[in-house]
Amino acid sequence: MASTNPLSAERLYEMIHTALSLWHKSSADGDPLAELVLYQQARARQDSVRNATNQLLGDLIAELSEHAEEDAKILRLRYAENLSAQNVAQRLSMSDGNVFKRQREAIERLAQIVLDHETSLRADSRQRFQSILPAATYSVLFGVVQAIAALTGILTQMEAPWLISLEGIGGIGKTSLAHALTTSLISEGVIGWRRYSGVAWVTARRQQINPGGALHDFHQPALPAEELVIELADQLLHPEERRDLPASVLEAKVHRQLKQSPHLVVIDNLETDADIHALRDLLHGLSNPSRFLITSRRSLYDQIGFFPFRLPELSREDSLSLLRHEARLRNLPALSAAPDAQLDAVYQTVGGNPLALRLVAGLTYVHSLDHVLADLTAARGQAIEHLYTHIYRSAWERLNEEERHLLLVMPLVNENGAEVDLIAEIAEQPAPELRPILERLVALNLVESRGDLHRRCYAIHSLTRSFLHEQVLRWSPRPRHEPPKKH
Numbered sequence: 385m386a387s388t389n390p391l392s393a394e395r396l397y398e399m400i401h402t403a404l405s406l407w408h409k410s411s412a413d414g415d416p417l418a419e420l421v422l423y424q425q426a427r428a429r430q431d432s433v434r435n436a437t438n439q440l441l442g443d444l445i446a447e448l449s450e451h452a453e454e455d456a457k458i459l460r461l462r463y464a465e466n467l468s469a470q471n472v473a474q475r476l477s478m479s480d481g482n483v484f485k486r487q488r489e490a491i492e493r494l495a496q497i498v499l500d501h502e503t504s505l506r507a508d509s510r511q512r513f514q515s516i517l518p519a520a521t522y523s524v525l526f527g528v529v530q531a532i533a534a535l536t537g538i539l540t541q542m543e544a545p546w547l548i549s550l551e552g553i554g555g556i557g558k559t560s561l562a563h564a565l566t567t568s569l570i571s572e573g574v575i576g577w578r579r580y581s582g583v584a585w586v587t588a589r590r591q592q593i594n595p596g597g598a599l600h601d602f603h604q605p606a607l608p609a610e611e612l613v614i615e616l617a618d619q620l621l622h623p624e625e626r627r628d629l630p631a632s633v634l635e636a637k638v639h640r641q642l643k644q645s646p647h648l649v650v651i652d653n654l655e656t657d658a659d660i661h662a663l664r665d666l667l668h669g670l671s672n673p674s675r676f677l678i679t680s681r682r683s684l685y686d687q688i689g690f691f692p693f694r695l696p697e698l699s700r701e702d703s704l705s706l707l708r709h710e711a712r713l714r715n716l717p718a719l720s721a722a723p724d725a726q727l728d729a730v731y732q733t734v735g736g737n738p739l740a741l742r743l744v745a746g747l748t749y750v751h752s753l754d755h756v757l758a759d760l761t762a763a764r765g766q767a768i769e770h771l772y773t774h775i776y777r778s779a780w781e782r783l784n785e786e787e788r789h790l791l792l793v794m795p796l797v798n799e800n801g802a803e804v805d806l807i808a809e810i811a812e813q814p815a816p817e818l819r820p821i822l823e824r825l826v827a828l829n830l831v832e833s834r835g836d837l838h839r840r841c842y843a844i845h846s847l848t849r850s851f852l853h854e855q856v857l858r859w860s861p862r863p864r865h866e867p868p869k870k871h
């Protein structure tokens with residue numbers, strides 16, 4: 385893997401000097417510029433390490449000649465034409481010492497040119513790859529430093545495991561960890577130039593409820609192999625390269641791309657047996673040197689070649705920090721004012737499950753923490769799935785009619801979220817009217833607000849989706865969006 389040292393003009397000087405001195409050597413003698421995006425781009429066009437290196441050096445010297453013609457000439461004579469310093473001195477009517485001095489200055493200038501190009505290429509690469517990931521659902525993640533360090537170690541090595549699954553119950557933070565890890569790898573250049581030349585992100589779980597209210601059939605894979613190939617082709621190949629091609633040809637192209645240049649591919653929610661069965665062989669075939677990072681509620685420990693990484697619950701300390709953070713972020717005064725002992729009672733009840741903690745924090749938007757805790761006592765000690773139902777029901781009972789109506793519309797929104805205008809269209813309600821209702825649901829943590837200042841999307845968590853689906857079933861044969869009577 386390429387060096388993790390930051391680039392500096394001094395280090396680049398050494399790298400370029402070594403590369404120049406290898407001009408007439410074979411490819412096996414080394415590729416000192418390997419860690420540069422500039423070099424990797426040249427390498428994609430050239431058939432050997434030496435040709436790529438010399439092509440890049442030639443281009444850089446040509447750029448140097450625009451400002452310092454004689455310096456560029458000295459480098460060409462010394463390295464491309466392999467003349468001794470004495471010969472160059474004679475040709476240019478200089479002293480030998482002057483040739484050495486000018487040569488050093490010329491390489492220093494080259495190093496500065498490379499530093500400028502490389503800095504901007506790396507910034508572009510970070511931005512491009514980050515834009516492939518879905519918007520984050522969190523502002524801060526607590527208690528993930530160790531997991532990120534351990535996974536970074538595994539993901540940067542050049543050997544197996546090639547298939548890694550982040551596992552754990554719903555809401556424990558699998559998608560968030562995959563997102564934070566990938567973001568960190570992009571910012572460190574592990575995805576970009578150090579280890580992977582690109583990234584793809586595929587979400588396997590489609591909407592569980594279609595507009596007719598039908599539940600997704602779990603015997604059918606949510607992500608059939610053909611669909612994964614099409615998704616990957618969309619993300620990894622140029623539009624020209626994939627136009628109108630049948631799936632078998634696309635698969636061959638995706639295969640070649642992933643084999644030739646290592647990518648990190650995230651598949652979020654690969655959880656049913658049907659999914660694993662449908663994709664297992666394909667994933668094995670496409671991996672090495674590319675790697676797949678999968679999130680799954682089902683453990684894949686029994687699948688050959690999958691490295692299972694189980695997410696732990698948050699510690700008490702991290703759970704309390706998460707609650708306090710939510711209190712600040714969502715302006716939840718009851719929670720902000722609560723002493724540690726009360727927050728501890730929340731942790732004792734729901735455990736260190738981030739989604740459950742966030743939902744309970746949201747409940748304090750409409751009720752005092754005492755009240756919320758008294759209510760939760762009934763659910764204390766139950767399995768987390770029951771706890772969710774309990775929490776959702778409590779939250780639901782406190783919603784007014786318009787909030788319920790909007791929440792019931794949310795399962796119709798794409799999993800990665802939609803902007804207010806689109807939600808307004810689906811809800812058949814004017815956007816300005818809808819905005820404050822949406823904000824209240826965000827404060828309750830029933831709706832997630834994702835994205836940045838420029839583009840804000842709203843979505844619901846998959847567990848909220850399941851809960852709403854249950855509700856929808858319970859209320860049928862009432863019209864789909866008609867909420868029950870107000871309490």
Ligand SMILES: Nc1ncnc2c1ncn2[C@@H]1O[C@H](COP(=O)(O)OP(=O)(O)OP(=O)(O)O)[C@@H](O)[C@H]1O
Binds near residue numbers: 527556559653846
């Ligand atoms: N370590 C954490 N610190 C703070 N918030 C977190 C943390 N992990 C997850 N969250 C938040 O908790 C919620 C649930 O996390 P996430 O969606 O990643 O869970 P998941 O395990 O992928 O669930 P599912 O199995 O349903 O897909 C999200 O809103 C996320 O932002």
Ligand SMILES: [Mg+2]
Binds near residue numbers: 558560652653
């Ligand atoms: Mg998830």
